[in-house]
Structure formats: C-alpha cells, structure tokens
Amino acid sequence: MKRSQMFTKTLRDAPADEVARNAVLLIRAGFISKQMAGAYAYLPLGKRVLDNIVQIIREEMDAVGGQELLMTTLQSRDIWEKTNRWDDAVVDNWFKTKLKNGTELGVGLTHEEPIVDMLRLYVDSYKDLPLYVYQIASKFRNELRAKSGLLRGREFMMKDMYSFARTQSEHDELYEKAADAYTRVYDRLGIGDRTYRTAADGGYFTERFSDEYQTLSKVGEDTIYVDKTKKLAINKEIYTDENLAKLGLVKEDLVEEHAIEVGNIFPLESKYSDALDLYYTDENGKKQSVIMGCYGIGVSRLVGVLAELFADDKGLVWPKAVAPAQVYLINIGNDENVVKNTTELYEKLKAKNIEVVWDDRDARPGEKFADADLMGIPYRVVLSEKLGSDTVELKSRTAENAELLLPEQLIKKITTNA
C-alpha cells in the first residue's frame, strides 16, 4: 500500500490521559485509536497485526483438531444462574444490558456457559467425545480501572478454546496437546524464548494447578519464579514448598522475574458440564460426567505485549511473523528515474507476495525515516539519485547499519529471511 492512500498519519503525541507505553506507541504510529479507557479501535495497520496473530493462533488450534465457531455477545441470564456466575456479588466485572421488555442480558464476559449449553444438543453418547471447540472474538469485562493500554482492556479480542473429554486421563491428553499448541503459538510470534509455562492456582473446585503462559517483561504485573533449564515456572501466588515439591522444582534453581500473562489453560473438571446438565452415556449405557478444560489467549493483549516488549527509543519493532508489512519503501526526492525504479521495485515486491508500505509522500527524507522506525516495519529500503539506478539501500529495523544491494539481491534476501 502507498502512504499517500492511507488515511492514518503518525502523530507526535498520544492523548494526554494515555499512560501505557504500548498504547502510546501504537497510537502515535497510527495502529490503534483510543475510544475510551480500555477500548481501542484497530486502524488498518493495527488490524493487520491483529489478523496476523489471529491466523497463527487459528492454524495451531486447527492443527490439534479445534473446531472454530462464533458464539454471540448477548447472553441469557438463565444459563449463568445455573453456575452461580450471574450475580454481581460473585462475578464483579459484568457488563449487562436489557431487552425492551426489561429482561436482563449479559454482554459476553466469557463463554463456558453458552458453549456447554449449546453442546447439550450434540453430545449424547461416548461416540460424540472427545472434542475441542474454539472461537476468536471480542470479550467485555467491566474493569474498575483500565490504564494498561492493550494489556488489560474492557473490550478485547480473545481466543477461547474448550475441551470436552470422557475421562480424566483423556482430559489430560487434550490438555497437554493444547499446551503444546500454545508453545508453538508463542514460538511463531517470536516470544517463545521468554515465555514460560507457569503453574498457578487451579481454582477452588480442583486440586490441580492451572497453567499460565508468562512472558518475561519489566512491565509485567505478575511475579513468577522461573527454572530456565526446565523451561517451567511457578506463580508467586502459589509459591510454597509443598507446591514446589509437587512440580519437581527446586528453590535454588529458580529466578524471580516480572512477567505478563499471555495465555492460560485451566482444568475445569466437570464443574460447568454438571451444572448445565451436559452428560454422556458410556459404552455400558451409564450416564457420565464430561471433563472440561479451557484455553485462553488474549489476542489484542498480544498486540500490546509485542509492541511493549520489542520497542526501542525510535518506536515499534515488529517480529516478522506479525508485522503489518515486511518492507517500508522510501524514494528520496522526486527524480523521474528514482520514482520509476521505486515503482518497479514496489510492483516486484508485491508480485512476490511481500507486503510493502511505500512512503510515496512528498516529504523530507528524515520524516520518512522516522515513520519507518516508529511503525516498526522489519526492513527499510531506500532509493535515491545519489545511490544511482542499480543500487538500493537495505536496513533491518534492528540493525545498526545499512547495506547496499542490487534490487534482485534485495528481493532474494527478503524472501529468504522473511
């Protein structure tokens, strides 16, 4: 796409009330727009990043047999009363609304109840299990404060998957298979090296731990103890000798770290399925409980995490797998030959399915360079009269120095590394 045809601009400042670094950078770079505290619109570049993350998550959930669906945001009160999660005294971050006739409705906080209720039509026999379903959609949580930009939203995009198993051991298999898929997601997003599966509290109804996926970061709200060799961690909240022993972790091998939760998986036992009357009949005709797990990834939170984690003092730095484009193309000056060569290179890159932002504006070189850095596009490519028609300048967003190449070398280099 051409900058001259994009409606967004980079901005000198974010709104004065915006204090989160991730949101400040994303707003200044034209990726998001603040609608209110905790609710951000995705502008075209931000939407591309979001879509790229969604696609990676979707591929990995599909790969383990996840079936994608899309539940509604509007929810009926009655199913939530069955699990005792409707009352504001129990769940304190509902957004609720009302039908014309006064009937109260919930505004999509999470989806265990509607999904279990829906499955009652489809799950009956042992032959109907096991299964995973998932969706990627907006969730709404009425947070008292929302000052962390995309890290904690009132409206945010989430991938939520649910597993349904016949036995505890079948559940364990599904749970570990999903855990492996999570590892692949974080690897592909470029944060695998600093993301730890972290034992955490499983909730009042289970003896088991839940697992959080925690990405090390100074701005993280969580404190965890990390065993870097075993690639495991334990949340401070459950950091006791007894739990360390259960997990096979040794105090001396652990390092205290701050971290951001980028996903979590929970064993739900049969808490929701029993409450909502979802059972199956086994091979002997006997009614049995369905063992559930749930698996969340904050998709929009990941946009914020990646923005915050990799940024430097010049702006955003996107991992290639999620960047809104691979190349930020700059023509310096409007010399006829330079424009012609830049046009040709732009078309060639597009023909190779390499996403390009061409800064074709009539702007000072310094302005174009600053925008390339602020937007965090992996490769900056420059053409100018000074370089001559056979030479382009390539600089990786994170490299100190640029290099001079022939256009063909450039394309080869980008397609090989991208």
Next chain:
Amino acid sequence: MKRSQMFTKTLRDAPADEVARNAVLLIRAGFISKQMAGAYAYLPLGKRVLDNIVQIIREEMDAVGGQELLMTTLQSRDIWEKTNRWDDAVVDNWFKTKLKNGTELGVGLTHEEPIVDMLRLYVDSYKDLPLYVYQIASKFRNELRAKSGLLRGREFMMKDMYSFARTQSEHDELYEKAADAYTRVYDRLGIGDRTYRTAADGGYFTERFSDEYQTLSKVGEDTIYVDKTKKLAINKEIYTDENLAKLGLVKEDLVEEHAIEVGNIFPLESKYSDALDLYYTDENGKKQSVIMGCYGIGVSRLVGVLAELFADDKGLVWPKAVAPAQVYLINIGNDENVVKNTTELYEKLKAKNIEVVWDDRDARPGEKFADADLMGIPYRVVLSEKLGSDTVELKSRTAENAELLLPEQLIKKITTNA
C-alpha cells in the same frame, strides 16, 4: 473434513419457538445455534458460509480503495449527544450498559459517530481526502420483536463503509463507485439476477434518495416496483408520480414485487461531519464541510437470505461461492476397497483445494443422502461396492439425476465448474 470429527449433527427439529424458515433450516442442518430471539451462534459450517460471504465483500470493498478497520462495540455517550442520537426517544433500539462508576455506554448500534470522531485526528487538509473506510463486525439493535431468524437480528454481522469527500460531485463519484461494488458483490453471491438497486427515502436532512439493494423474495418485508429492463426499482414508501419522474421510471414498465433488503447506501451530506466538527481546509485555506456517504451490507442477513431463497423441500441449497464445502462425499458400506477408494478421492480433492465433507460415519445410505441434501452442499459424490472401483456417482444438489464418472473426470468436472 470428516463427519465423524465434526461435533454438529443434523437435527430433526428446530426449537419450538423458531418460526423463520431460514433459521429452522440452518439450525436443523447444524449451521447455527439459537442463543435467544434474534441472536444466533455460528457453528463450524455456518461460520464457513459467513466467512465466504465476508471474503467476497472484503475483496470488493478493497478493490474500490476501502481501508479496513475495526471499531469498538463499547461507545461513549458524548459523541452521540453531539448528533442528537443518544436519547432513547430519538433512537429507540439502543442497547446500553454502564461502567462501574455509573457512566452510561452504548453497545455498537452503528458507527458513524465514532468513525467521524476518530477521523478528526487524520483529516485536516484537502490532501487528506477523499477516502473510504469500512469494517466487518457485529452490530447490536434492541428490536422489540425478532422473529425472522437471520433476516432481522438483535445481534448481527454487518459490513459498514463510510466515504468522505471534498465536494458534492466527488461524493457522487464515490457513491457510484461503491454502488458498482455492491452490484459485483450480489453477482458473486449468486443473487445478482434478482437483486435491484431501489430508490428509497434519503432521510429528513437530504433531498436525495437513498439506494436499497432489494432481493426479490416472497418472504420479503418490503414492497418495491421493479423495472426489469432498466434493472432499477423504487420502494413503495416513496412511490409518487413526482419521484418516478425524477428517476426516469414509467408506471407502465413497473411490476410490484416483495423483496428483502440486502444492502443500502445513503448520502449523508455533511450532517454527521459538521455535528462532530470534522472539516477540511481547501486549497485556498478555507474551512469546508466534508460530504459523507454510508454503505451497509447485512452479512449475517445474507446467510439467511441465501438459505431462504434457494432452499427446497429437502433442505438448504448453497451457491458455490459461499457453500461451506463443494463436495459431500459418501461411502456406502464399509467394504475395504470402497473405504480405500473413498480415502484416496478425499485426499485428491483436498490436494486440489476442493473443500470436502466426507460422511465417513457408520450410518445408513439414506441418512447420508438426507444429510447431504439438508446441508445443501453443491455436489454429492458416492462410492459403493455396487458401482465398482473405477466408478463414482456425481449428483449436483439441484439436478434431478446423477451421473457415473471416472474419479479423474469427476475432479475435472468440479474444478471446471467450481
């Protein structure tokens, strides 16, 4: 995908309170699940249809230069007060909710106000215009009654595009370019032949007409007068001699028809831009109003329209462009050779990027045939011992008779027609 791995089943009956034919069929075929009146979840097959429609619309909006973004569902009261659309006495189908501190919020009814408000940061000079932005997302409307299935929802998916022009004539160009894109969308969805651009009321603030896209259907709520030669129509609501003259339509050439609105486009003049203080500075440094248009397509409504329009007494009939799969593959019996040949064909079709549902269940042939028809998959392909290893039976969903082919002929036929 294999039926044995899909969690949905076809159902004998829809819920007793479901009266709309589109929803009854879609529920019975396992495409959607009713969450409450006017709010339906999309199960995997339904989500595929929805995604296919979304993709067609996205391609056509991108082709005219539409820039895709994603606004929030939660909306601030203050921007709606500026256009006098917050008060329930003025707009009577809001869903509203509240922050913890009591601040009222709107739940995404439409997005003129937030989009205009957001653009104030980016539109300043005549050089920043013209532009189109659009999104594809859920809308929420508090309808008193919602008995038409996907045709009128309380929660539904919509594509809403907005154009911003410097002059009335520039607006007219954008408006007609978007109108042409709409025509291409309906053509690609397979309803171009029965969908008419229909003049309708433009609203109190403009002398202009708006344009509805109306698809002829007995269950349509609208009455329109159609000139089939000119491919134009006029809504009964504005059917006066004066308006006919303005439109160049002649009473004698018009036929009365029932129709369903599948899209609409509106000239908004500068009603919203002026109210929300979005102006631009022209070449002479003078402040000028921005002329807007808005362009809606009910994406989920289209799922309902296509379901309702093409269905026969056996079930759904999907146009190929939106079908959740092209082939419903059936093995009759579990003879080793038949299963082997079916597996091979299944893999071959997938390798050619032809979506297949393989009904690999241990079920009676009649049950498999009935499901193929109910789900409305364009091609039904059967393998059996009786047919022998070199022969497959192909039947189009809408054809009377089946034909016998070699597997290679089958693949050629489907790839050529699909």
